[in-house]
Structure formats: C-alpha cells, structure tokens
Amino acid sequence: MPLPLAVMLLLSCAGVGLWRIWRGPSGADRMLGAEQLSTLAIAILLLLGAFLDQPALGDVALLFALLAAVAIATFVTRTWTRLHEAQRRPEEAEGD
Amino acid sequence: MSAFVIGFDLLLGAGLLWLAWQALFHPQPFAAVVHFMAFGLMMALAWVRLEALDIALAEAAIGAGVTGALLLAALGRLPDGPTPRRLLRAWQRPPVALALGSVLLLSLWLVWVAWQLPRPGLAAEVTAALPESGVRHPVTAVLLNLRALDTLLEVAVMLGAVWLVWSLGPELRPYAPVTALPGLPALTRLLHPLFLMVPAYLLWRGSHAPGGAFPAGAVLGAGGILLLLADGVPWMQRPEHQPLLRLLLAAGLVLFLGLALGGLLLTGTFFAIPLAIAGLAILAVEVAIALSIALMLMACYLFGEPGR
Numbered sequence: 001m002p003l004p005l006a007v008m009l010l011l012s013c014a015g016v017g018l019w020r021i022w023r024g025p026s027g028a029d030r031m032l033g034a035e036q037l038s039t040l041a042i043a044i045l046l047l048l049g050a051f052l053d054q055p056a057l058g059d060v061a062l063l064f065a066l067l068a069a070v071a072i073a074t075f076v077t078r079t080w081t082r083l084h085e086a087q088r089r090p091e092e093a094e095g096d
Numbered sequence: 097m098s099a100f101v102i103g104f105d106l107l108l109g110a111g112l113l114w115l116a117w118q119a120l121f122h123p124q125p126f127a128a129v130v131h132f133m134a135f136g137l138m139m140a141l142a143w144v145r146l147e148a149l150d151i152a153l154a155e156a157a158i159g160a161g162v163t164g165a166l167l168l169a170a171l172g173r174l175p176d177g178p179t180p181r182r183l184l185r186a187w188q189r190p191p192v193a194l195a196l197g198s199v200l201l202l203s204l205w206l207v208w209v210a211w212q213l214p215r216p217g218l219a220a221e222v223t224a225a226l227p228e229s230g231v232r233h234p235v236t237a238v239l240l241n242l243r244a245l246d247t248l249l250e251v252a253v254m255l256g257a258v259w260l261v262w263s264l265g266p267e268l269r270p271y272a273p274v275t276a277l278p279g280l281p282a283l284t285r286l287l288h289p290l291f292l293m294v295p296a297y298l299l300w301r302g303s304h305a306p307g308g309a310f311p312a313g314a315v316l317g318a319g320g321i322l323l324l325l326a327d328g329v330p331w332m333q334r335p336e337h338q339p340l341l342r343l344l345l346a347a348g349l350v351l352f353l354g355l356a357l358g359g360l361l362l363t364g365t366f367f368a369i370p371l372a373i374a375g376l377a378i379l380a381v382e383v384a385i386a387l388s389i390a391l392m393l394m395a396c397y398l399f400g401e402p403g404r
Contacts, residue, residue, distance in 0.1 A: 007104065
C-alpha cells in the first residue's frame with residue numbers, strides 16, 4: 001500500500017526536522033525546522049484525510065498553512081532582528 | 097493497516113512527550129518556544145487521530161499558531177542568553193515540596209475522577225437534544241446552546257487576560273522599522289484576504305460540521321497580528337479610537353450575556369434559547385464572539401495598553 005509508506009517517509013522527515021529544532025545551533029535553523037514540521041504536518045494531514053476518508057482534515061491543513069506565515073513573520077520582525085543585532089554588535093565593536 | 101495506524105500513533109505519542117520535555121526544560125528560551133510550537137503542531141495531529149476535529153482546528157489555530165507568535169514576541173522583550181538556573185534557598189524548600197506534593201495528589205485525584213466518569217459519555221443525550229438546539233453539529237450545540245454558560249465564562253476569561261496584559265504598561269512598538277522589511281507589507285496584502293475568507297468559511301461550517309467561533313476568531317486574530325506586524329492597523333493605537341476598541345473587545349461577551357438574559361425574559365430560564373430563533377441567535381453570537389476573540393488576540397499582542 002503506497003499511502004502508509006508515504007506517511008512513514010514524511011514522518012521520518014519530521015524526525016529530521018525535530019533533530020534540527022533540538023540541535024539548532026542558530027535561531028533561524030530552529031525556526032526553519034519548525035516550519036518544515038508544519039509543512040510535513042500539512043502533507044500528512046492531506047494523506048490521512050484521503051486514507052481515512054475524512055475530507056475535513058483538509059481544513060486543519062489549511063489552518064496550518066495560514067498560521068505558518070504568521071509564525072515566520074513574527075520571528076523575523078520581533079525575534080530575529082534582535083538576535084541578529086546581538087550577534088553583530090561584538091563585530092562592530094572590534095571594527096572600531 | 098492497523099499495524100501502520102498503531103505505529104503512527106506510537107511515534108506521535110513519543111514525539112509529543114519528547115517535545116513537551118524539551119519545551120519545559122531546554123536551557124535556551126528561544127529553543128523552548130520553538131519546541132512548544134512544534135508541540136502544538138503534533139498535538140493537533142493527535143487530536144485528529146482521536147477524531148476530535150473541532151479541538152484539532154482550535155489547537156492548530158490557537159496552540160500552534162497564535163500562542164507561538166505571542167511567545168516569540170514576548171521573547172523579544174526578555175534579556176538575551178540562557179536563563180541562569182537558581183538553586184532553592186533552604187526556607188524555600190518546604191513550600192515548594194508542599195506545592196509539588198499537592199499538585200501530584202490533585203492530578204492523581206483527577207485521574208481517579210476521570211476514571212469514574214460514566215461511559216460512553218453524554219453523546220446519546222446530546223444527539224437526542226440536537227433537534228431542539230437550532231444547529232446540526234453536536235459540538236456547536238453543546239458550546240453555544242446546551243452548555244453556553246461555559247463558553248460565556250471562557251470569553252470572560254479571555255477578556256480578563258487582555259485586561260491583565262494591558263495593566264503591565266504601555267504598548268510595545270515594533271523593533272524593526274517596516275521599511276527595512278519591504279516583503280512584509282506585500283506578504284500581508286497578499287495573505288490577509290485569505291485570513292478573512294477562511295474564518296467566514298469556518299463560521300459557516302460551524303452550524304453543521306467542525307468549525308465555529310473559536311477557530312474562526314483565532315484565524316482572524318492571526319491575520320490581525322500579521323497586520324499589526326506590518327503596521328497596518330494604526331487606529332488601534334490612536335487615543336481617540338480607544339473607546340471604540342474597548343466596546344468591540346467587550347461586544348462578544350455583552351451580546352452573549354444579552355442572549356442569556358433574553359432567554360431568562362422570554363422563557364424564564366437563564367440561557368434557554370427559543371427554538372424559533374435559536375439558529376439565527378447562535379449565528380449572531382458566533383460572529384460577535386469570533387470578532388471579539390480576534391480583537392482580544394490582537395490586543396494581547398500589543399503587550400500593553402495602547403494610546404497611553
């Protein structure tokens with residue numbers, strides 16, 4: 001059966017994403033790991049929806065897709081700019 | 097097929113436990129927040145597997161999306177670097193041990209009570225009462241008619257949360273000027289129509305299928321957060337619009353309370369909605385609650401009282 005195999009493949013990809021979230025090392029790495037997990041969850045939900053014959057799972061996938069954009073926008077504007085500045089500051093001090 | 101499903105569930109459960117542990121005990125706060133966001137994603141998958149699609153929708157919207165964004169933004173206000181682990185002083189140990197012991201006892205008691213609950217629950221009673229509720233989806237019937245008092249109190253709790261956040265101080269201005277991120281306003285303009293369309297769809301679906309006011313409000317609020325990030329809603333911060341903002345924040349709760357008191361006047365019972373107007377009344381309250389929830393999430397996201 002190809003569908004369970006595909007879900008298992010996606011789950012192993014999710015394992016890689018989890019490892020990246022845990023290991024880092026930079027904030028962007030972790031955030032992209034979480035976004036990869038979100039994308040994989042969408043794919044798993046769509047496959048499960050077809051497999052279990054529950055089309056409503058597509059709605060959950062839709063919400064995942066929309067909210068991933070909000071998470072990444074928040075990260076870039078409110079967290080990453082700050083982390084980036086914190087990393088750049090010592091170099092600027094050396095340059096002076 | 098069953099082996100595949102069991103394996104999937106086992107992997108999901110193991111992943112959830114691991115993510116929860118990391119979210120609680122990772123030394124770096126940022127990593128802990130990202131683990132928490134991943135936990136929300138996996139938790140929504142777990143709710144899907146438990147066939148609780150309404151909770152999965154709410155978890156996907158609130159747990160994985162909006163709470164993650166709130167925590168990320170809160171992180172921007174914390175000092176950098178890992179938090180130092182403080183050891184407990186001698187006099188602090190007995191109260192901490194007492195608190196932990198009582199939490200343990202309470203959770204054991206909760207497990208015992210949950211074990212004692214009648215099985216298979218109240219599904220048959222809800223199905224029997226469904227024709228008198230005005231909607232065709234059992235979860236919406238329970239949330240907005242049969243046990244509407246719980247939902248009313250939940251909305252009141254959210255309003256209380258906004259009150260608490262606003263009491264912390266003036267609002268947080270964004271760190272990055274929008275001009276430095278030209279992609280952000282463009283992304284917002286592209287995506288925001290979707291953030292308006294999907295809640296309308298969820299609200300419409302709520303009367304006969306999984307959906308309803310809470311996920312709709314959360315998605316609408318997430319769209320609002322995107323607008324806030326791109327500085328797209330300046331009226332929220334203007335002093336002259338503050339009375340309107342407060343009125344809109346309270347509108348869902350007030351309309352819901354009005355419905356309850358109207359039921360008291362018409363039928364003599366608090367929250368008894370006459371069947372003739374039940375469908376329409378529930379739809380009106382759902383729209384008002386969804387709008388209020390969206391505004392409450394945006395208001396929490398300001399991290400302080402605007403216009404001060």
